[in-house]
Amino acid sequence: MSTLWLWASDACLLIGSFLLLTGALGFLRFPDFYARIHACGVTETLATGFVLLGLLLRSDDAMPQVKLVLILLFVLFSSPTASHALAKAAWNAGVRPRDNSGKRRVSLPHTDP
């Protein structure tokens, strides 16, 4: 493995870890539920993509690369769908967006109970 590949893989892993940390921090501290879905979505799509890309650059034989691409494609397709289903279920259950102090409800444009 020439050092260029290892260096690129380390850079991708570093970016992925940074996105993981910022997404987790957002997931911990955002007061509003829908903002938390966004923070969690960042970690699921972009950070997963970068970490798996870093592992992809590190692998040398074909079979692990195929599996990594499969995981990457599936996570990129399934996590937005899961986030959408989660937001829809939360909306139907009556969870409404709040302002950034997390106390009062945000007044919605259209008249909605």
Next chain:
Amino acid sequence: MLSFTIIVILLVMLVALARAFTGPNVFDRVLAANLFGTKTVLLIAAISYLLGSPDYLDIAVIYALINYISVIGVLRVTEIRRERRQAGAE
């Protein structure tokens, strides 16, 4: 660098568990479980590369599939419970 990523992934899993405990409503917990599941997939892939034997990736693929199905399953439960409550209310 790989071990640093694994430590970061474990940290994020801890954060997900912390939010699962403090989360006000049930959907925060489902979101934390979803985050925990995808990070387990990353953890399995990263550890398999740390140990140098990248044939554990099948487990990561299967875990990603199961994690997605479990999130949709839990959301189905809340939907059915809401429909039943509305049907009872009328």
